[in-house]
Amino acid sequence: MLNYTESVILNSPEDSLEVNHLILKGTNYEIGKKLGEIAKEIHGIEKLPKENSLETRCQRLYLEKNYPIYFERMRGIADAYNANIIEDLIDFSLLGDPILGTACSAVYYPPTKTISGHGTISRNLDFFIPKSMPALSKPYIVEMYPDQGYASISILSFQLLGEALEGINSEGLIVIHLADNESPVKYSMEPTFCNTVGLNELKSIQLLLDTCATVKEAKQALLTNKHFYMFQPIHLLIADRYGNSFVWEYSHAHNKEYIVDGKDEPQIVTNFLLHRYDSIKDVPKVNEEKICPYNRFRVIRDAIENYNGKFSIDCIKEINALVFIEKSSYIDTPDIPVRTLLHCVYDSDNRSVEVSFHLRDGVSCEIKECEESIRSPYYKFSVG
Numbered sequence: 001m002l003n004y005t006e007s008v009i010l011n012s013p014e015d016s017l018e019v020n021h022l023i024l025k026g027t028n029y030e031i032g033k034k035l036g037e038i039a040k041e042i043h044g045i046e047k048l049p050k051e052n053s054l055e056t057r058c059q060r061l062y063l064e065k066n067y068p069i070y071f072e073r074m075r076g077i078a079d080a081y082n083a084n085i086i087e088d089l090i091d092f093s094l095l096g097d098p099i100l101g102t103a104c105s106a107v108y109y110p111p112t113k114t115i116s117g118h119g120t121i122s123r124n125l126d127f128f129i130p131k132s133m134p135a136l137s138k139p140y141i142v143e144m145y146p147d148q149g150y151a152s153i154s155i156l157s158f159q160l161l162g163e164a165l166e167g168i169n170s171e172g173l174i175v176i177h178l179a180d181n182e183s184p185v186k187y188s189m190e191p192t193f194c195n196t197v198g199l200n201e202l203k204s205i206q207l208l209l210d211t212c213a214t215v216k217e218a219k220q221a222l223l224t225n226k227h228f229y230m231f232q233p234i235h236l237l238i239a240d241r242y243g244n245s246f247v248w249e250y251s252h253a254h255n256k257e258y259i260v261d262g263k264d265e266p267q268i269v270t271n272f273l274l275h276r277y278d279s280i281k282d283v284p285k286v287n288e289e290k291i292c293p294y295n296r297f298r299v300i301r302d303a304i305e306n307y308n309g310k311f312s313i314d315c316i317k318e319i320n321a322l323v324f325i326e327k328s329s330y331i332d333t334p335d336i337p338v339r340t341l342l343h344c345v346y347d348s349d350n351r352s353v354e355v356s357f358h359l360r361d362g363v364s365c366e367i368k369e370c371e372e373s374i375r376s377p378y379y380k381f382s383v384g
Helices: 027-043 055-065 068-080 183-187 201-209 215-223 291-303 313-321
Strands: 003-011 018-026 103-108 122-129 140-146 151-155 163-171 172-179 234-239 245-250 257-261 267-269 336-347 352-361 372-377 378-381
Touching: 003 352, 018 027, 018 151, 018 291, 027 068, 027 372, 055 068, 055 372, 068 201, 103 172, 103 234, 103 257, 103 313, 122 163, 122 172, 122 234, 122 313, 140 378, 151 201, 163 201, 172 336, 201 215, 201 234, 215 234, 215 245, 215 257, 245 267, 267 291, 291 313, 313 336, 336 372
Parallel strands: 018 140
Antiparallel strands: 003 018, 103 122, 103 267, 122 336, 140 151, 151 163, 163 172, 172 234, 234 245, 245 257, 336 352, 352 372, 352 378
16 A cells, blocks of 8 residues: 655745655555656646557557566556556656756766765756746655665656656665757757657656666666657766766767766766767867856866865865856846756765755845845755
8 A cells, every 4th residue: 555645845935946745655556656646636737649559559568578667657657547558549658748958067976085985966957947937846856665676766847757857766876867958059859759669868767766776787777778868868977876977878869879987086967978078178168158068067177176185065065056057157148047946965875865946036136146046955855
């Protein structure tokens, strides 16, 4: 029988985000059914028949074979919608539509580089402010304790309730995504704009959290699955509690895959493809804007290289704060502003994450600091 609790983290009319914390303990079928009920009853997400029943059937068969944990959740989702999953009229492998893009910055600090001796990922999730793009206005912190697969904490949004943006599992594996903003600019894209057969740009995150304990296992899982992107190519930063890390990337045509190992050094990732550059000297200089991914990479790299000694949690937070996206990050203010909506600090040994949320912009005045974002304190969650 499902054990389910929900609590509200943030829910103030003056703030940009409404954040809920879900804890689900039970079978994967029960977990899926509850998530389906939330999608249907709270978010009003409809599941309509698809024209291509062959594609729906192939996706069901693919996930049943390659990701049986999620297939059990799909069965629960189908029952929440009073539908027969075997009829293949409706695709129950997706709830809602992902909207990806903009900027993000992350750093993995191996245990040898931290005061705590714990592997740590510090990550900024930058996105359009919710009043302009309401898709991210109601993120969820989701703890799942399934009967099969590893327990995990995931951060989900876009009303997906099935596609994680990032997370950590009970084995200390951490997985986060960052948009690849380089390929869409330099090369033609071919997104599907719909769900199809395989793992979309976010589903692989939850797959790794459910099934992998180490970087070695994560590499194998990624290499043996079929990938596609619905809207935005991404790359992944993955680390385990043994001090291993790597970045998983695709070529601009999405036809080749690359693994960039961390090699026991801080591993920095923003929104360009690391495998394309042999050294930092090759990274281009495009403009002076703080939001530029090449500039954010340089700011973080310089801060790390100029620091003497091992890194404390406070220092790790301060380094990522150097590249928070604010009003002052732009030379020319965009029509739809971007902010650092979440700053997350993952501890692989403690199986925990601390999250600070963007609440609202400060009141504009002559003092520059007043224009910076007002942020929440850090909320801590652990896989218990």
